[in-house]
Amino acid sequence: MSPNTPRITILGAGPAGLTLASLLTYASIPYILYDLRAPPTSTSATSPLIPSGSLDLHADSGLLALSSCGLADKFKALEREGSEECILTDKNGEVKWRDDGMGGQRPEIARNDLTALLQSSIPFEQIKWNHKLLSVSGSPTATSGRFKLSFSVGGAEETEEYADIVIGADGAWSKTRLLLTGTKPHFSSVSCITLTIPQLSRYPTLAAMIGQGSFYASGDKKAVIAQRGSLDSARVYAMLSSSDESYLSTTSLEEAAKDPEETKKMLLGSESLFASWGQGIKDLLAAGCDAGTEFEITAKPLYMLPVGFQWEHVAGVTVIGDAAHLMTPFAGEGVNCGMLDALEISRGLIDGFAKGVDAVDANLRTFEANMWQRMMSVAQETWDNLEVIFAEDAPDGFVKVMESHGPPPEEED
Numbered sequence: 139m140s141p142n143t144p145r146i147t148i149l150g151a152g153p154a155g156l157t158l159a160s161l162l163t164y165a166s167i168p169y170i171l172y173d174l175r176a177p178p179t180s181t182s183a184t185s186p187l188i189p190s191g192s193l194d195l196h197a198d199s200g201l202l203a204l205s206s207c208g209l210a211d212k213f214k215a216l217e218r219e220g221s222e223e224c225i226l227t228d229k230n231g232e233v234k235w236r237d238d239g240m241g242g243q244r245p246e247i248a249r250n251d252l253t254a255l256l257q258s259s260i261p262f263e264q265i266k267w268n269h270k271l272l273s274v275s276g277s278p279t280a281t282s283g284r285f286k287l288s289f290s291v292g293g294a295e296e297t298e299e300y301a302d303i304v305i306g307a308d309g310a311w312s313k314t315r316l317l318l319t320g321t322k323p324h325f326s327s328v329s330c331i332t333l334t335i336p337q338l339s340r341y342p343t344l345a346a347m348i349g350q351g352s353f354y355a356s357g358d359k360k361a362v363i364a365q366r367g368s369l370d371s372a373r374v375y376a377m378l379s380s381s382d383e384s385y386l387s388t389t390s391l392e393e394a395a396k397d398p399e400e401t402k403k404m405l406l407g408s409e410s411l412f413a414s415w416g417q418g419i420k421d422l423l424a425a426g427c428d429a430g431t432e433f434e435i436t437a438k439p440l441y442m443l444p445v446g447f448q449w450e451h452v453a454g455v456t457v458i459g460d461a462a463h464l465m466t467p468f469a470g471e472g473v474n475c476g477m478l479d480a481l482e483i484s485r486g487l488i489d490g491f492a493k494g495v496d497a498v499d500a501n502l503r504t505f506e507a508n509m510w511q512r513m514m515s516v517a518q519e520t521w522d523n524l525e526v527i528f529a530e531d532a533p534d535g536f537v538k539v540m541e542s543h544g545p546p547p548e549e550e551d
Contacts, residue, residue, distance in 0.1 A: 144495045145283055146487060147172065147301035149271055149314055154459030154476030155307030156256035160207040161484035163260055167491055170299075171260070172289065174270040178257065189336055189371030189433070190250040194222065194470055199478035201245075206481055207259055216255060217245045223350045226533050226540065229357030231347065231416035235537045246351070248368030252473075268292045271313050274304060274455075284454050284495070302495050303502075304455040305483065307476070310441055312461035319449040323441035325383035326466050328524060330440055331376040331395060331405070333426025334433035338372045341425055347418050348372060355419050356532040360412070362419050374426040376405060376412070379528040386437050395437035398430025440466050445517040448510050453499045456506055458483060463513045468523040471516050479509060 146162070148155050151173035159171045180187050195201045195213075204213050222244055226235040247255075257265075272288040283300030291297055306314025310323055338345050347353065353364040361377040378385065386392040394400040405411050405423050412420060427435070443464045456462075459476030486501030526535030 143168075144302040144491065144498050145300070146170075146303045146305070147285075147287065147299070148305045148307060149173075149274075149287075150307035150309055150312075150459075150461070151175070151257075151265060151267075152307060152309060152459060152476070153252060153256070153473050154480050155305075156253065156260065157203050157207065157477045157480035158305060158307065158458070158484055159264060160209070160256050160259040161203070161480060162487065163264065164206070164208050165484070165488045167488055169264065170301075171265045172269040172271065172287075172299075173265065173267055175267060177265075177267045178254070184250050184253045186248065186250045186254045186368070188250060189334060189367050189369045190248050191365055191367050191373040192246040193249055193252060193473050194244040194246045195252075195477075196244055196474045199474040199481075203477040203481040204255075206484075207256070209255060209259060212255055212258075213247065216247050216251045222246065223352070224540070225349045225351075225353045226536055227353070227355045227416075227419075228533055229355060229360075229415045229419070231355060231418045234533050235540050236349075237540070250368060271308060272296070274306075274314055274317060302454060303487070303498055306455070306457040306461045307459050307480075308457075309460045310464045312457055314455065315449075315457050315461050317455050318452050318457065321443065321447065321449070323443050323464050326440045326442045326524065327379055327381060328440045328466060328528065329378045329380065329386050329391075330436075330438055331378075331391065331401070332436045332438075333374040333376070333423065334367075334429055335372045335374060335422075335425045336429055336432065337370050338366070339370050341421075343418070344372075344422050344425060347422070354527070354533070354536065355415070356527050356536060357415075359528045359530070359532075361527050361532070362412070362415070362422065364422060374422055376423060377528075378411070383439055386439065392437045395435045398427045398435060401430060401435055402427035442466055442521075443517075445521055446510075446514055447517075448506075451503050451506060454495065454502070456483070456502050458509075462509065463517060465517055465520045466524055468527060469516065469520040471520065475513065475516060478512075482508065 146169040148158055148171040162169050178184050223238055227233050269289040274287045277283050277286045284302045285304050287299045289297050306312050308314055348364040355362045359379040363375040365373050367373050394404050406420050407413055458479035465472055483505050486505050490497035490501045529535050
């Protein structure tokens with residue numbers, strides 16, 4: 139390797155970081171990817187053997203990135219069928235909108251399957267697991283590399299690594315982003331309690347209610363969202379709107395999430411939560427709570443970066459995915475945007491790699507400008523959707539949003 143060849147470091151092995159690593163591997167560009175988690179196993183949270191939620195991949199972003207990784211054929215073998223259906227109801231479970239999706243244009247894949255697929259395309263030695271990033275800063279010696287990265291390895295030993303190009307795919311609370319800006323994510327006004335229902339087929343009434351794809355029930359500035367997942371499972375999200383970031387702790391919901399029975403008691407017994415909602419929706423929440431001894435129940439605020447978020451360019455470093463444009467999930471665009479970030483930045487890295495650090499950095503600057511422009515409308519759409527889902531007149535506004543994309547298929551007589 140030439141002494142002028144830039145050393146590339148990727149931080150974070152989520153979908154964006156893994157996609158970038160896969161693309162660079164496919165192009166034979168050297169790099170090292172660091173992640174704080176332990177290596178995946180058959181029992182780890184990202185294993186395809188563990189139920190997970192689904193992601194719909196879009197032709198001009200997620201699917202395009204997978205194709206550029208040479209993974210299109212393998213993706214088709216993992217694609218879930220019939221999962222683009224969308225059902226909207228009011229708080230009583232009365233259907234206000236139903237459609238069959240995008241006609242195959244946005245196929246779905248289990249999140250864990252996507253993770254495993256991307257990891258399978260990356261040489262094992264290129265990923266350094268158990269490396270928790272402590273800090274990233276400018277290097278004091280140019281000969282070592284332009285950036286010094288400090289890690290805690292396995293929660294104990296500390297080590298330092300050096301790089302010329304740093305790509306932060308390190309999520310919502312990115313340490314890489316601290317090199318670029320002091321802006322931090324802020325509370326979105328929505329908190330989420332996440333439940334898992336394994337073996338959904340044991341509940342035929344609930345399975346029929348949520349359909350083959352995504353189910354949204356909204357009203358009273360709350361929402362219950364269910365999504366078909368892998369291995370005959372469903373993920374259920376109880377969404378609560380509040381101006382107070384500490385809402386979960388002040389209402390004891392955060393503490394209750396540690397006890398499935400207490401979670402069920404609070405969700406179904408409190409008039410301020412879901413006691414007045416339709417029986418089918420309450421049964422859905424109850425089934426998720428009942429499985430809480432097997433699958434962790436989480437209660438977390440949802441955060442976001444400002445719509446139109448940008449930063450002053452810093453030579454040799456940038457961020458992608460949630461680190462660059464953290465959003466709430468109400469447009470289904472997050473993973474797709476992160477994978478498209480990875481595709482676009484890989485092109486700049488590949489183009490500039492043989493020319494040296496300065497050429498790569500010029501391409502990073504161009505990438506950022508294009509990403510900011512692309513993400514403006516996506517972030518705005520996501521925020522607009524949040525507002526209509528949790529509006530006083532919900533689900534009427536959400537139905538109007540769906541109608542703006544075209545009418546649902548006519549039902550047969």
